[in-house]
Amino acid sequence: MEAARKPEALAGFDVLSQGDPDLEYYYWMKLVRAFEERVSRLHRQNKILGGVYSGAGQEAIVAGICAPLKPDDVVFPLHRDLGVFLLRGADPGRLMAQLMGKERGFSRGKDSFLHAGDVEHGVYGSTSMLGSSLPVAVGAALKFQLKREPRIAVAFFGEGTSSRGDVHEAMNFAGVRKLPVLFVCENNRYAYSTPIEKQMAIENVADRAQAYGFRGHVCPGNDLLAVLQLSRAVVSRIRAGEGPALIECKTYRYHGHSEHDPALYRSKEELVAWESRDPIQTYEFYLQKKGYDLAAAREQIDQKVHAIVQQAVDFAEQSPYPAPEEALTDLYATPIVRNPLGGTPVTVVRREEQEGGGNVRKGD
Amino acid sequence: MEVTYVKAINQALFEEMRRDDNVFVMGEDVAELGGAFKVTDGLLEAFGPDRVIDTPIAESLIVGAGVGAALLGMRPVLEMQFADFISCAFDQIVNMAATLRYRHGGQAACPLVVRAPSGAGVHGALFHSQNPEAWFTRVPGLKVVAPATAYDAKGLLKSAIRDDDPVVYFEHKRLYRSVKEDVPDGDFLTPIGVAEVKHEGRDLSVITYGGALHYSLDAARIAEKEDGLSVEVVDLRTLLPLDRETIVASARKTGKILVVHEDRLTGGIGGEVSAVIAEQAFEYLDGPIMRLAMADTHNPFSPPLEEFVLPDATKILQAIRQLAAY
Ligand SMILES: Cc1ncc(C[n+]2csc(CCOP(=O)(O)OP(=O)(O)O)c2C)c(N)n1
Ligand SMILES: [Mg+2]
Numbered sequence: 001m002e003a004a005r006k007p008e009a010l011a012g013f014d015v016l017s018q019g020d021p022d023l024e025y026y027y028w029m030k031l032v033r034a035f036e037e038r039v040s041r042l043h044r045q046n047k048i049l050g051g052v053y054s055g056a057g058q059e060a061i062v063a064g065i066c067a068p069l070k071p072d073d074v075v076f077p078l079h080r081d082l083g084v085f086l087l088r089g090a091d092p093g094r095l096m097a098q099l100m101g102k103e104r105g106f107s108r109g110k111d112s113f114l115h116a117g118d119v120e121h122g123v124y125g126s127t128s129m130l131g132s133s134l135p136v137a138v139g140a141a142l143k144f145q146l147k148r149e150p151r152i153a154v155a156f157f158g159e160g161t162s163s164r165g166d167v168h169e170a171m172n173f174a175g176v177r178k179l180p181v182l183f184v185c186e187n188n189r190y191a192y193s194t195p196i197e198k199q200m201a202i203e204n205v206a207d208r209a210q211a212y213g214f215r216g217h218v219c220p221g222n223d224l225l226a227v228l229q230l231s232r233a234v235v236s237r238i239r240a241g242e243g244p245a246l247i248e249c250k251t252y253r254y255h256g257h258s259e260h261d262p263a264l265y266r267s268k269e270e271l272v273a274w275e276s277r278d279p280i281q282t283y284e285f286y287l288q289k290k291g292y293d294l295a296a297a298r299e300q301i302d303q304k305v306h307a308i309v310q311q312a313v314d315f316a317e318q319s320p321y322p323a324p325e326e327a328l329t330d331l332y333a334t335p336i337v338r339n340p341l342g343g344t345p346v347t348v349v350r351r352e353e354q355e356g357g358g359n360v361r362k363g364d
Numbered sequence: 365m366e367v368t369y370v371k372a373i374n375q376a377l378f379e380e381m382r383r384d385d386n387v388f389v390m391g392e393d394v395a396e397l398g399g400a401f402k403v404t405d406g407l408l409e410a411f412g413p414d415r416v417i418d419t420p421i422a423e424s425l426i427v428g429a430g431v432g433a434a435l436l437g438m439r440p441v442l443e444m445q446f447a448d449f450i451s452c453a454f455d456q457i458v459n460m461a462a463t464l465r466y467r468h469g470g471q472a473a474c475p476l477v478v479r480a481p482s483g484a485g486v487h488g489a490l491f492h493s494q495n496p497e498a499w500f501t502r503v504p505g506l507k508v509v510a511p512a513t514a515y516d517a518k519g520l521l522k523s524a525i526r527d528d529d530p531v532v533y534f535e536h537k538r539l540y541r542s543v544k545e546d547v548p549d550g551d552f553l554t555p556i557g558v559a560e561v562k563h564e565g566r567d568l569s570v571i572t573y574g575g576a577l578h579y580s581l582d583a584a585r586i587a588e589k590e591d592g593l594s595v596e597v598v599d600l601r602t603l604l605p606l607d608r609e610t611i612v613a614s615a616r617k618t619g620k621i622l623v624v625h626e627d628r629l630t631g632g633i634g635g636e637v638s639a640v641i642a643e644q645a646f647e648y649l650d651g652p653i654m655r656l657a658m659a660d661t662h663n664p665f666s667p668p669l670e671e672f673v674l675p676d677a678t679k680i681l682q683a684i685r686q687l688a689a690y
Contacts, residue, residue: 049667102666110665112487127490128491129448164421164422192393193393327661327664
C-alpha cells in the first residue's frame, strides 16, 4: 500500500532509502527550501549575479504537482519554479552552476536562472516574457495528441501572468483540441508590487477555465496533501484523454519579487499570517499527527538536504567560467561561417592586401 | 543642478504632467512602486491614481489602450518594464500606432510615448539586456529616440510627450545612476531628429548613441591623449528620423568614420548610417566606414561572455587606432 502511494516521478531517487513517501515529500520540500535560501544568500554575496526570484513559501505546489508526473512528461516552469528542476531530478550542482553562469550550467553561461531548462529531465526553460511558455506547452501537448503518446505537458504560471494574451490563446486552443495539458497557476496575490485586486476583477483565475471549456480547480497551495490529492486526480484524467485542466494554488511568496525588492508594498501582518501557514510546517503537523518522530525526521532530512546543497555550491564554485567564445555557439544546428562574427572590432580590408595575399585582413 | 539620468527622466514626467493634464502614465508597477527602476517615483503621490495607472501584466494592452486614449486626445506615457518586453506590444506599436495617421488620411493622431528601459552590461542576460531599437527604426510613422545624457533624457522625453506622433523612447538602464551631470532647471527641449556633436575632432568621427556614447567619449579622450588623434564624437540621439545632415557633415569633415552601437551589428542602425555616408560623403572618405557593435548573438549572461560580445572603451579605442592608421 505504501508503494502504491509512492510518487512515480520520484521513485528513482529514493533519497532516504526507506521508501517512505511521507518522508520523501518532506524531504523534497525541505530540499527546495534549502536550495532557494542558499541561492538568495549567494545572491547577497554577489556570487549569483542577475535576477533571483525566490519561490520560498511555494514549495508545496511544485512538489505536489510534480509528484504524479512521469519521467517522460514535460514541464514548463516559470521564474519562481526552481523547485521543478529539483523535483524532476535535475543535478543540483549543475543547477547551481547554471545560476552562477558557469561552464557546467545547463546553458554553459549563456542564459541566467531558469531559462535554460534541463531537457534530459523534461524541463523546458521559458523566456522572461511571462506567459509565452503556455502556447509552447500547448504545442507539446498537441504533439502528444497527434502521436497518440500517453504523455502530458504542464505549464506553471503566476496569477499576474494570467493577464497576458498568450495565456488566453493557449488555453482557448487547448480547450478546442482537448489537449493533454495541465495549467498550474500559482496565485501568490502579487505580481511584483501589484496586488491581485489591480490585476483581475474576479476572485479566482481558475474560474476562467470554464470559459475555455475545461475544468478549473482552486486549492490551498500551501497544503501539500491538498495539492497532491488534486493533482493526482487531475493528471490521471488528463492522461486518460479528458482534455486540459487548470489548477490554481493559493499561496504567498515570502521574499520580495526579486532579491533586490524589499516588498514595502505589502504589510508585515500579511506576511506573518501566511508564514503561519507555511507549507513545510503544515506538513510537519501532518507527520506528527501520523505518529512520526518529527525531531528525528527533521534532523535526518536537514542533514541530507544541507549536504546536497553544499555539494551543489562546491560543484558550481569549482566550475570555471565558460570561454568567451561560448557566446557565439548554439545559435544554429550548423554554425554559419561568415566574417566577422564576434565581439572584436570589425576589421577593414585593403585592396592590395586582398589581391596580394588573399583574404588578409588588416589588424590580424 | 546635478541630476542623474534617471532623475532627469523623472523630472520630465513631473513637469509635463504639471503642464498638461492630458499627460498620464501607465504601465506595470508604475504607481505605488514608482516603477522597477524608480523612474516614476513620486508621480502617484503628486498626481493621483487617475494619472498614474498600474496595469496588469499586459504589454499589448498597455500600448493598445494608450493608442485608444491618444486617439481621443490624451497624451499617454507608457512604460515597458524592460525594453525586452516591448516585443509583447510589437503589433500595437508597429501596426496600430505607427499607421494610424496614415490610414486615416491625416484625420487621426496618435501622440503617445512608449518608454523602454534597454541595454546590456547589467548582468541582465537574454531578456533583460536587449537594445531592440532596430526593430522600430524601419517603421514609418514612428519616431525613435535614445538619449545618452541626463540633459537629453529630459529634453527628449519632453519633446516626445509634446510630439503629435508615437515616439519610442529608449532609456539605457546602465546610465540611470551612472550618468550624473548639470541639467538646467525648468523647461527646455531637445529637438527630435537632431544629432549633436558631443566632442569636436578633425581626424576621425565616432558616430554613436545611447549606452555606447560614454565608452566612445572615453576612447576618444584616450586616443587624443595617447595617440595625439583628434576624434570627433557624434551622438545621434534620435534614430528615426536620422539626422543625415550632421552625420554627413562630420564624415566630410574627418573622412574617417567609426559607427558604434550596443545593438547587434547586423541590421543595426550602423548599417543605415554607413549607407548614408557612402552615398553622400563618398568622395570625402579616407578609409572604409567601420562598424563596432554587439556581436551577432543573443545577450549572454555569464560575465566573460557578456564582456566578449559588447563594445566597450577598449574595443572602441582599438578600432579608432586601426582606422586612424589606415
Ligand atoms: C511580458 C512581461 N512583462 C513584464 C515582466 C516583468 N515581470 C517579471 S515577473 C513579474 C511579476 C509576475 O507576477 P506573477 O505572474 O504573479 O508571478 P510571481 O512573480 O508572483 O510568481 C513581472 C511584472 C516580464 N517578465 N514579462
Ligand atoms: Mg504572483
